[in-house]
Amino acid sequence: MKYKKNILAAPYVLWSALFIIIPLCMIFYYGLTDKSGAFTMENILAIASVGHAKALWRSLLLSLISTILCFLLAYPLAMILAGKKGNQTGFIILIFILPMWMNFLLRTLAWQTLLEKTGVINGILSFLGLPPLRIINTSYAIVLGMVYNFLPFMVLPLYNALAKIDENIINAAKDLGANKIQTFFRIILPLSVPGIISGVTMVFVPALTTFVISTLLGGSKVLLIGNVIEQEFTQASNWHLGSGLSIVLMIFIIINMLVTALLEKE
Amino acid sequence: MQKELIKLEHISKSFDGQMVLDDLSLNIHENEFMTLLGPSGCGKTTTLRILGGFVNPDTGKVIFDGADITNVPPNKRHLNTVFQKYALFTHMTIAENIAFGLKIKNKPKSYIDDKIKYALKLVNLEGYEKRMPDSLSGGQQQRIAIARAIVNEPKVLLLDEPLGALDLKLRQEMQYELIRMKNELGITFIYVTHDQEEALTMSDTIVVMNQGYIQQIGSPESIYNEPENAFVADFIGDSNIIAATMIQDKLVEILGARFACVDTGFGTKKPVDVVIRPEDVELVEPECGTIKGVVTHLIFKGVHYEMEVMANGFEWLVHSTVLSPVGKEVGIKVDPFNIQIMNKPESEDEEAIAIEI
Amino acid sequence: MKFAKKIYVALIFLFLYAPIGTLIVLSFNASKTRSKWGGFTVKWYVSLFQDETILQALGMTLLIALLSALAATVIGTISCVAMNNMKRRTRAVLMGVTNIPMLNADIVTGISLMLLFISFGLRFGFGTILLSHITFNIPYVILCIMPKMKQFNPSVYEAALDLGASHITAFFKVMLPDLAPGILSGFLMAFTMSLDDFIITHFTKGAGIDTLSTKIYTEVKKGIKPEMYALSTIIFVTVLVLLFLVNAAPDKKQDAVL
Numbered sequence: 001m002k003y004k005k006n007i008l009a010a011p012y013v014l015w016s017a018l019f020i021i022i023p024l025c026m027i028f029y030y031g032l033t034d035k036s037g038a039f040t041m042e043n044i045l046a047i048a049s050v051g052h053a054k055a056l057w058r059s060l061l062l063s064l065i066s067t068i069l070c071f072l073l074a075y076p077l078a079m080i081l082a083g084k085k086g087n088q089t090g091f092i093i094l095i096f097i098l099p100m101w102m103n104f105l106l107r108t109l110a111w112q113t114l115l116e117k118t119g120v121i122n123g124i125l126s127f128l129g130l131p132p133l134r135i136i137n138t139s140y141a142i143v144l145g146m147v148y149n150f151l152p153f154m155v156l157p158l159y160n161a162l163a164k165i166d167e168n169i170i171n172a173a174k175d176l177g178a179n180k181i182q183t184f185f186r187i188i189l190p191l192s193v194p195g196i197i198s199g200v201t202m203v204f205v206p207a208l209t210t211f212v213i214s215t216l217l218g219g220s221k222v223l224l225i226g227n228v229i230e231q232e233f234t235q236a237s238n239w240h241l242g243s244g245l246s247i248v249l250m251i252f253i254i255i256n257m258l259v260t261a262l263l264e265k266e
Numbered sequence: 267m268q269k270e271l272i273k274l275e276h277i278s279k280s281f282d283g284q285m286v287l288d289d290l291s292l293n294i295h296e297n298e299f300m301t302l303l304g305p306s307g308c309g310k311t312t313t314l315r316i317l318g319g320f321v322n323p324d325t326g327k328v329i330f331d332g333a334d335i336t337n338v339p340p341n342k343r344h345l346n347t348v349f350q351k352y353a354l355f356t357h358m359t360i361a362e363n364i365a366f367g368l369k370i371k372n373k374p375k376s377y378i379d380d381k382i383k384y385a386l387k388l389v390n391l392e393g394y395e396k397r398m399p400d401s402l403s404g405g406q407q408q409r410i411a412i413a414r415a416i417v418n419e420p421k422v423l424l425l426d427e428p429l430g431a432l433d434l435k436l437r438q439e440m441q442y443e444l445i446r447m448k449n450e451l452g453i454t455f456i457y458v459t460h461d462q463e464e465a466l467t468m469s470d471t472i473v474v475m476n477q478g479y480i481q482q483i484g485s486p487e488s489i490y491n492e493p494e495n496a497f498v499a500d501f502i503g504d505s506n507i508i509a510a511t512m513i514q515d516k517l518v519e520i521l522g523a524r525f526a527c528v529d530t531g532f533g534t535k536k537p538v539d540v541v542i543r544p545e546d547v548e549l550v551e552p553e554c555g556t557i558k559g560v561v562t563h564l565i566f567k568g569v570h571y572e573m574e575v576m577a578n579g580f581e582w583l584v585h586s587t588v589l590s591p592v593g594k595e596v597g598i599k600v601d602p603f604n605i606q607i608m609n610k611p612e613s614e615d616e617e618a619i620a621i622e623i
Numbered sequence: 624m625k626f627a628k629k630i631y632v633a634l635i636f637l638f639l640y641a642p643i644g645t646l647i648v649l650s651f652n653a654s655k656t657r658s659k660w661g662g663f664t665v666k667w668y669v670s671l672f673q674d675e676t677i678l679q680a681l682g683m684t685l686l687i688a689l690l691s692a693l694a695a696t697v698i699g700t701i702s703c704v705a706m707n708n709m710k711r712r713t714r715a716v717l718m719g720v721t722n723i724p725m726l727n728a729d730i731v732t733g734i735s736l737m738l739l740f741i742s743f744g745l746r747f748g749f750g751t752i753l754l755s756h757i758t759f760n761i762p763y764v765i766l767c768i769m770p771k772m773k774q775f776n777p778s779v780y781e782a783a784l785d786l787g788a789s790h791i792t793a794f795f796k797v798m799l800p801d802l803a804p805g806i807l808s809g810f811l812m813a814f815t816m817s818l819d820d821f822i823i824t825h826f827t828k829g830a831g832i833d834t835l836s837t838k839i840y841t842e843v844k845k846g847i848k849p850e851m852y853a854l855s856t857i858i859f860v861t862v863l864v865l866l867f868l869v870n871a872a873p874d875k876k877q878d879a880v881l
Contacts, residue, residue, distance in 0.1 A: 009705035009717070012698055012761065016720045019758040023735030024723070030738060077635050080628045094866060095636070100819045101862040102643050102855050105839045109847065110642030113649065113657045120645065148638065201726065209728035212821060216843065226730055233734055233826065243738070246731050253728060320781055340784040341793075347785045353778035357800040366796075367786030411782075418786060 027250075031243035043244020052228060052245065059225040060252070062139060063207035066146035070154040070203045071196070073147070078158035078195075079188075082165075092159060096152035108145050108216045115141060115217075137219035145213040146203075153202035161195025162188070197260040205253055225249060268296040271421065271454055272317070277326035279312055286312045287323070288478045294422075294456060299448055301457045301465040304475035305501070310458045313475075314424050317456065318347045331421070345422040346415035351431055352407045354399040360386075360410055361395035367418040385413035388447060405436045412447065422454040429464065441467050462502050466490060474498050495608055499541040506544065506583055509610075512536045518607060521578035523557045525600060529607040539608045544585040546604035549575070555597015561590050643859065650852035657847075667853040674850050677838070681854065683749075684818060684834040691756035692813035698757070699764030699813075700806055703772050704794070706765075721762045732759060733826035740827065747829030755827040756820065760813035767809030771802045 034040045046052060081092055099107060114120045115136040122132040135141045165188065173183045211226030218224075225245065232242030272294040279287040287309045294300055302310035315321040316328060319340035328336045335343060346367075355363050361382050368378045386392050389409035399407055408428055415423055425444075429437045445468055448455050459465055465472050466486040474481040474489060474497075482494045493499035496507050510520040515530040520540055532538055552558045559577025566572075571589050575582040577598055590596055650668070654661025671677060706714050724732050736755045745751055775798065783793035799806075821836035828837055839851060 006705065006708070008701050009709065012702035012705070013717065015698060015758070015761070016717070019736065019739070019754065020720055020723050023732075023739040026738040026742065027731065027735050073635065076631060080632055090870075094870075096639075097815065098863070098866070099639060099643060100815055102646060102859045103835055103839060104819055105821055105836055105843070106646055106847070106851065106855050107642045109839075109843070110645040110649075113645050114641060116658055118658055148642070151635075151639070205726065205728055209730045211730065212840075226728075229730060229734070233737065239734075239738065242734060246734060249728060250731060253726070257726065318781075318785060320784075340781065341787045341789055347782065349778040349782055351776070351778065353776055353782040355779060355783075355797055355800075366783065366788070370787045370792065414782075414786065 031247040074154040082162035141217040145217040150203040154199040157195040157198040161192040273329040275327040299470045301469040303465040308475040309478040346420040347424040352411040381417045526602040527605040541606040544583040547584045548599040550597045650856040667849040671850040680838040688817040695760035696810045703768045729822040733823040737826040764809035768805040771805030
């Protein structure tokens with residue numbers, strides 16, 4: 001049944017070669033050469049310099065914390081939503097996609113207004129007689145911004161995985177004598193692993209590489225690896241160094257994928 | 267027989283290096299109800315898809331009404347297919363489904379309307395024009411799939427396990443419906459199934475296939491009563507297939523006892539296989555039988571009892587309306603006409619050649 | 624327990640929608656600074672329509688979103704049809720490549736495209752933004768259509784051929800209607816992603832051209848114009864109303880889109 005349909009693949013094969021594969025190769029080319037075009041590892045080893053290493057370490061730490069927080073917040077939510085009767089997938093996706101129609105820079109900036117010294121949250125806290133929250137322009141605000149921005153990417157895959165679990169499987173576990181906690185850890189959690197994996201990837205990667213959230217909520221005090229790379233491209237115009245650091249970043253993305261893939265196998 | 271309509275000549279086809287059809291040749295006549303019967307993977311569906319034009323054979327020719335149509339695309343062939351699981355267009359009404367082929371041929375509206383009416387009447391679903399396929403039961407969807415195909419007035423209708431998704435009762439009903447429709451339309455039906463009962467009920471000719479080879483072609487009666495090899499005997503109905511020795515013409519030694527039979531020409535002292543249908547095994551008093559045995563199992567099947575009798579080291583399957591309890595000693599007797607002698611296949615290839623005659 | 628669940632869901636939604644509420648409130652704030660409430664006003668909604676630069680950025684954003692979503696939908700649909708007929712291994716390779724822009728960091732995708740455009744000597748501007756947006760939109764379209772494609776019964780397509788339809792007729796009359804919900808949601812997804820994108824646009828835009836995102840980013844340091852709050856409120860409310868209308872429509876097919 002080869003209705004000459006292979007020709008149909010040509011436009012996209014060409015497109016992906018030109019705009020996905022070649023650009024990636026260019027990053028490797030720039031990252032592994034210096035300005036004269038000679039091979040060098042310097043751009044990659046530059047990650048070891050104090051400033052860069054610190055930014056990378058901070059990025060890893062903050063994105064890891066954000067991912068864990070997202071997971072802890074999203075899992076109960078996804079379970080509650082999946083437990084609802086009837087097919088509400090459309091509505092739930094809608095609720096989480098809807099905020100995207102308000103520009104994400106503005107939404108993140110709105111947290112400034114909420115978190116400021118004299119902002120809304122501190123107004124409520126002082127009204128309740130509680131001490132004010134001073135987290136704006138710190139790493140805490142960045143974590144909050146990450147959790148806020150990427151929470152939907154954790155909820156949706158978890159919801160999809162949990163909603164797919166046949167109710168009779170859970171009933172069977174109960175029938176065989178498992179209590180609620182055993183059912184959760186032995187049946188529900190293992191069955192939702194594919195959802196957890198895609199959720200973790202979808203939160204961890206953008207959190208690790210962001211430069212916007214740190215710019216908007218961290219003031220200019222907290223630099224992440226994303227900020228360093230962005231500056232190399234837009235201000236310092238050192239594409240070689242920027243590319244080299246991007247390769248390092250990609251290595252961490254690949255490590256994340258490998259770890260999750262291994263977890264999935266188990 | 268009517269005149270020949272389709273000839274398949276030396277068709278071979280393999281998928282990913284796996285041979286599905288090997289040098290298959292077959293003649294199909296006008297107004298014939300032909301069934302391709304065999305287990306899954308035997309090549310029957312591939313044969314049908316080659317006829318429909320959905321698969322091109324690696325070698326060989328498809329001749330239709332004297333013309334070579336091997337490379338004619340499906341939309342230019344004068345045959346139509348009723349697909350497994352119906353393949354109705356779910357976004358169109360029943361009327362739109364049936365009208366699809368006619369609209370493509372730019373038939374006038376009045377003609378199309380008449381055809382829809384006629385087709386729905388033929389399949390006993392008058393008044394369903396405006397309904398959507400999803401609102402119909404499986405059996406009704408099946409009828410619509412047939413109506414959609416036959417309005418195009420094909421000379422041949424190809425049916426790919428059309429009753430496979432229906433429950434038993436509906437399946438039996440549809441078998442009679444299909445025979446009635448075929449008689450009314452007066453066209454050729456080529457029918458693919460793995461259900462031997464379906465094949466025996468409906469067909470003029472049955473083609474038994476296995477592993478890409480035709481095992482036997484014949485009328486339902488000849489296929490059932492005179493299977494040419496152990497595969498056919500085993501696949502069609504229940505049977506006792508026993509290794510035996512042909513002593514001389516009309517005498518065969520089965521499990522150490524000599525039985526009279528009617529076959530000749532197998533030589534003397536030649537190893538053969540014999541087929542004895544379970545309903546042809548007579549249970550008599552021990553001293554009246556050719557061999558003696560003991561009933562080991564008994565199941566009530568409705569029309570008859572199914573029993574297993576251990577005799578001379580072989581478990582005989584017996585169907586009888588007379589009950590013999592487990593543990594009873596019985597004699598086994600077989601009418602000479604009911605012993606079918608088959609050559610032992612020495613290899614798979616020989617098995618195939620032997621029956622192509 | 625039920626009460627606790629409700630509270631929990633409510634808190635999460637408060638978290639998600641608090642900034643949106645804040646922005647809507649700010650759009651009616653007479654004071655120009657974010658941190659003070661200066662009384663209720665609608666003047667930003669009026670001045671918005673006199674602000675050439677914002678309107679231009681809006682036009683650019685919508686144009687790019689529309690064109691890139693359309694192009695990605697067409698390319699994505701065609702490639703889904705093609706991929707469906709591929710051998711398993713070839714298809715797996717192409718799907719792997721498709722996943723790269725989604726799994727990779729936006730910043731890496733952005734700079735990789737920037738390097739590509741530089742070495743091809745392309746002038747940075749509308750064209751480069753459009754090419755980039757099409758590139759990151761195609762995977763979303765494929766992601767939306769592929770499941771529908773897998774559900775599609777190939778016999779239905781064959782049935783159309785069997786009844787005399789050509790491949791083109793069979794595609795448009797039989798396959799396309801079946802894929803339509805997936806194609807539509809792919810288009811909407813692509814449109815949304817393009818509209819919301821900042822990072823990739825940031826690296827592939829030239830001087831003198833701005834989408835709403837990049838314009839807001841440059842305004843961050845000198846202070847966001849309140850007209851921006853007004854504009855995003857209008858966009859948000861429009862989408863909300865549209866979605867409400869679509870969901871209220873009794874047509875089942877449209878429900879399936881969301």
